[in-house]
Amino acid sequence: MRTVFSRPERWSMYWRETVRQMHDIGVGSVVIVGLISIFMGAVSAIQFAYQLDGQLVPLYYIGYIVRDLAIIELAPTITALVLAGKVGSNIAAELGGMRQKEHIDAMEIMGVNTASYLIMPKIIAGIVMIPLLVTVSAFVATLGGYLATVPTGYLTDMDYLRGLRAFFVPYNVVVMYVKSFVFGYILTSVPSFQGYYVVGGSIELGRASTNAVVYSNILILLFDYLIAVLLTG
Amino acid sequence: MIRIENLSKSFGDVPVLKGITHTFEKGKTNLIIGRSGAGKTVLLKSLVGLIAPTGGSVWYDDVEFSALGKEEVRAIRMDVGMLFQGSALFDSMSVEENIRFPLDMFTDWTKDKKIERVNDCLKRVNLENVNDKYPSEISGGMQKRVGIARAIVFKPKYLFCDEPNSGLDPKTALLIDELIQSITYENNMTTVINTHDMNSVMQIGDNIALLYKGDLVWTGNKSEVMESDNETLQDFIFASPFLQKLRAAAMQNGF
Numbered sequence: 349m350r351t352v353f354s355r356p357e358r359w360s361m362y363w364r365e366t367v368r369q370m371h372d373i374g375v376g377s378v379v380i381v382g383l384i385s386i387f388m389g390a391v392s393a394i395q396f397a398y399q400l401d402g403q404l405v406p407l408y409y410i411g412y413i414v415r416d417l418a419i420i421e422l423a424p425t426i427t428a429l430v431l432a433g434k435v436g437s438n439i440a441a442e443l444g445g446m447r448q449k450e451h452i453d454a455m456e457i458m459g460v461n462t463a464s465y466l467i468m469p470k471i472i473a474g475i476v477m478i479p480l481l482v483t484v485s486a487f488v489a490t491l492g493g494y495l496a497t498v499p500t501g502y503l504t505d506m507d508y509l510r511g512l513r514a515f516f517v518p519y520n521v522v523v524m525y526v527k528s529f530v531f532g533y534i535l536t537s538v539p540s541f542q543g544y545y546v547v548g549g550s551i552e553l554g555r556a557s558t559n560a561v562v563y564s565n566i567l568i569l570l571f572d573y574l575i576a577v578l579l580t581g
Numbered sequence: 582m583i584r585i586e587n588l589s590k591s592f593g594d595v596p597v598l599k600g601i602t603h604t605f606e607k608g609k610t611n612l613i614i615g616r617s618g619a620g621k622t623v624l625l626k627s628l629v630g631l632i633a634p635t636g637g638s639v640w641y642d643d644v645e646f647s648a649l650g651k652e653e654v655r656a657i658r659m660d661v662g663m664l665f666q667g668s669a670l671f672d673s674m675s676v677e678e679n680i681r682f683p684l685d686m687f688t689d690w691t692k693d694k695k696i697e698r699v700n701d702c703l704k705r706v707n708l709e710n711v712n713d714k715y716p717s718e719i720s721g722g723m724q725k726r727v728g729i730a731r732a733i734v735f736k737p738k739y740l741f742c743d744e745p746n747s748g749l750d751p752k753t754a755l756l757i758d759e760l761i762q763s764i765t766y767e768n769n770m771t772t773v774i775n776t777h778d779m780n781s782v783m784q785i786g787d788n789i790a791l792l793y794k795g796d797l798v799w800t801g802n803k804s805e806v807m808e809s810d811n812e813t814l815q816d817f818i819f820a821s822p823f824l825q826k827l828r829a830a831a832m833q834n835g836f
Contacts, residue, residue: 357686357687358685358686358687360685361685361686449667449669449672450665450666450667450669451669451671453631453665453669454663454665454669454671456630456631457629457631457658457661457662457663457741458658458682458683458686458687459655459656459658459659459683459686459687460686461655
């Protein structure tokens with residue numbers, strides 16, 4: 349890891365690569381994140397409305413629950429789990445392919461610190477773009493909750509908005525960003541390791557790609573629990 | 582000049598190089614030949630530092646290369662160029678960007694100066710007007726030439742070529758061989774080529790080392806190849822049935 353974060357040979361080249369990775373990880377994932385988030389919010393709202401049916405709990409709680417569910421848990425964790433599949437497998441396959449086609453050896457011969465040049469931009473892009481995607485996810489999830497409940501007549505838009513504004517705890521946003529940074533690091537560093545050190549042919553590359561996703565998911569869930577215990581326990 | 586002394590490499594309990602001592606001469610095309618599995622690639626990768634030898638030493642002139650740390654090795658990388666078996670051109674970059682990559686990474690040159698150097702290198706390998714093409718848009722032979730252009734962009738002292746002819750037709754292979762040899766002579770480089778192509782051996786074999794099961798079993802040059810009575814060398818040269826028939830016919834006719 350020290351090699352990965354060593355001093356770049358040329359900052360401009362690393363910056364260019366980081367921007368490329370930010371584009372791939374960030375812009376390339378907006379649609380899928382938006383899609384899962386809108387359904388995540390919609391399903392949360394519908395199911396909470398179902399559970400409130402016949403209870404004494406006011407209906408505007410739906411907005412409040414959807415908002416806090418999205419911020420504390422669903423937006424960071426579900427987004428990270430989905431992106432571990434999309435971004436993680438992509439990173440492992442890209443680096444593994446470069447290893448097999450001797451691109452990494454070619455860069456080493458030139459004198460490039462390949463661990464740093466190929467991995468550090470991905471990790472930086474991950475810890476910058478994943479929090480941004482999680483922010484988008486949280487907003488879209490609350491929009492999904494609105495679309496699933498207000499136009500369908502479960503509750504009025506005033507009730508939903510009242511719920512969104514109720515009992516807001518800014519600390520929950522801090523928890524969301526802590527999770528996002530940690531998950532962003534996991535879902536870029538684990539696949540990078542799996543891809544960079546791949547040995548063998550296409551079967552091993554496929555295995556590395558699968559391992560990247562599986563290990564990332566396990567670590568994301570483990571750290572989700574640890575962060576929950578440490579910050580909210 | 583590159584010198585190896587008692588160089589050995591094992592993977593687990595399996596010895597791949599068994600204490601090889603040899604000198605690759607400056608200003609010459611030095612060939613490492615041998616059958617598949619003889620240890621050629623491991624030797625070449627040990628020479629350039631991509632594989633750490635188990636024992637022995639590698640000397641680049643008077644510098645013990647194998648004793649250098651990772652950062653020290655990086656510092657002398659500009660003196661080293663390498664052509665890979667599959668060319669190893671970066672797919673997402675154009676021909677120009679591929680050749681310019683080391684210049685972008687290690688020099689403060691202006692963009693115009695870099696492009697001028699790229700064009701010089703492309704001209705030297707007889708390629709022009711391919712700057713904007715991507716590796717997938719050019720032929721295998723052109724990819725090799727771009728690989729050579731990238732390898733010589735810093736005018737290295739040492740050039741390494743791993744199976745430069747693999748996957749090429751005989752005529753293109755000949756052109757690549759001639760190109761590597763002429764660049765070697767022009768720049769007085771120490772060139773080490775790993776090959777099992779007999780045409781290359783007879784065409785550009787200034788200094789040949791035959792590996793067999795990890796041992797160095799014969800050294801010489803292209804004019805000594807046919808005269809040698811080394812059995813392993815003869816087995817290697819005349820492995821093809823066509824050449825065996827040719828040799829039998831020649832012997833029958835008293836040649």
